[in-house]
Amino acid sequence: MQIFRLYYRFFHTFNKKISFILLVFVILQWFGSNISYASSLTSDDFIFSNESISADGFGGDIIVSGDLSTFKELVFLKEDVVERWDYRNFHPLDVSEGKFEVKRDSFRVFVFKATYTRGNDFLIRVSTEISPKSRAGYNALKYAKIVGQVPNFLRTENSSMTIFEGNGPWAASREGIIIHTDMYSGFDKHLEEMILHEAAHISLDPWHGGSIENDKWIKIIRKDKKFISSYAMVQREKAGSVVYSEDKAETILWWVAVRCKPDRLTNYIYDSVTEGISNRLAYFDEQNFDTYPLKCFSPNRHKDYFNDLKMRERKEVQKRLKLFGYDAKIDGIWGRGTERALLFFIIKNGENIAINSENIFERILK
Numbered sequence: 001m002q003i004f005r006l007y008y009r010f011f012h013t014f015n016k017k018i019s020f021i022l023l024v025f026v027i028l029q030w031f032g033s034n035i036s037y038a039s040s041l042t043s044d045d046f047i048f049s050n051e052s053i054s055a056d057g058f059g060g061d062i063i064v065s066g067d068l069s070t071f072k073e074l075v076f077l078k079e080d081v082v083e084r085w086d087y088r089n090f091h092p093l094d095v096s097e098g099k100f101e102v103k104r105d106s107f108r109v110f111v112f113k114a115t116y117t118r119g120n121d122f123l124i125r126v127s128t129e130i131s132p133k134s135r136a137g138y139n140a141l142k143y144a145k146i147v148g149q150v151p152n153f154l155r156t157e158n159s160s161m162t163i164f165e166g167n168g169p170w171a172a173s174r175e176g177i178i179i180h181t182d183m184y185s186g187f188d189k190h191l192e193e194m195i196l197h198e199a200a201h202i203s204l205d206p207w208h209g210g211s212i213e214n215d216k217w218i219k220i221i222r223k224d225k226k227f228i229s230s231y232a233m234v235q236r237e238k239a240g241s242v243v244y245s246e247d248k249a250e251t252i253l254w255w256v257a258v259r260c261k262p263d264r265l266t267n268y269i270y271d272s273v274t275e276g277i278s279n280r281l282a283y284f285d286e287q288n289f290d291t292y293p294l295k296c297f298s299p300n301r302h303k304d305y306f307n308d309l310k311m312r313e314r315k316e317v318q319k320r321l322k323l324f325g326y327d328a329k330i331d332g333i334w335g336r337g338t339e340r341a342l343l344f345f346i347i348k349n350g351e352n353i354a355i356n357s358e359n360i361f362e363r364i365l366k
Helices: 003-011 016-030 050-056 092-096 133-147 188-204 214-224 247-260 267-276 278-286 299-308 311-324 336-352 357-365
Strands: 046-048 071-086 103-116 122-127 160-164 171-173 176-180 227-229 235-238 241-244
Touching: 046 267, 071 122, 071 133, 103 133, 103 160, 122 133, 133 160, 133 188, 171 188, 176 188, 188 247, 214 241, 214 247, 214 278, 227 247, 247 267, 247 278, 267 278, 267 336, 278 299, 299 311, 299 336, 299 357, 311 336, 311 357, 336 357
Parallel strands: 046 227, 122 160, 160 176
Antiparallel strands: 071 103, 103 122, 171 176, 235 241
């Protein structure tokens, strides 16, 4: 059910030729199933195609292994038996023929509890197929540390993960995140983004008990008139309604990218995202998410204060922001360049200044 999305979303960043083959594969497999893309995909419908990301050199690495994690400790609790959906029975041809099914089955698991310096504890169940217990513990520890890198607001509704061996798709439900260790063998640099995406399904999608009302989200989508990616346009039936089931999870990753890690994006990608889905980003800004351990800021809340400065002061701000990547005309006019450079300034100096407009601009101009 989710395997095509995962292939497309991450593998497409590595190589243009591979990306094209995978994209064709995705489209052919999904056509004829009960899941469909919007009727016509053009460059006007979404911000990123696989070609644009590959050409720009962006490898999808928004959160890296060395970033701060709130992970504290992992302890073994017990062996247990759980029921889960077995996605390893999945075969791509079943989708194109409309016969996609997964089997509910019982699994014996090692159960570990991960604790964090902030946020709820996390139960990690590792199938006993991954033996001995020390090997299971290694896998639990690996993912426990990544969970600690996910912002807290994406962990409040999610407190468990089940890890299986094999090459099945990753998934998310009210039962937690499902991981198959062989699915992304060799692509460990993208595990943080994949965990964040699955956590977003549980924390944000209402059909999983998440916090965002679908009717409200649809209105925001219409204001933007764009999607972050072609996969965000996928429609599925959820709770009796056809919805853009991937849009929130796809979008929140890019909200994290532009609000928390803009220094890892090119100017082109930053400008494309902030311009193309500005209403979605503004909605997420308004939620005042607890993003710890990430430090995230919205520069737009300082726009009015900037515009109230005298013209010579605004131009001086832009001159000073050249040290933080401002490369546009010194015109005293708020735009993407001022926004982006101000965000870089705040991220670098956030611990040393009070995050309000007056203090920020006083610091820049002193």
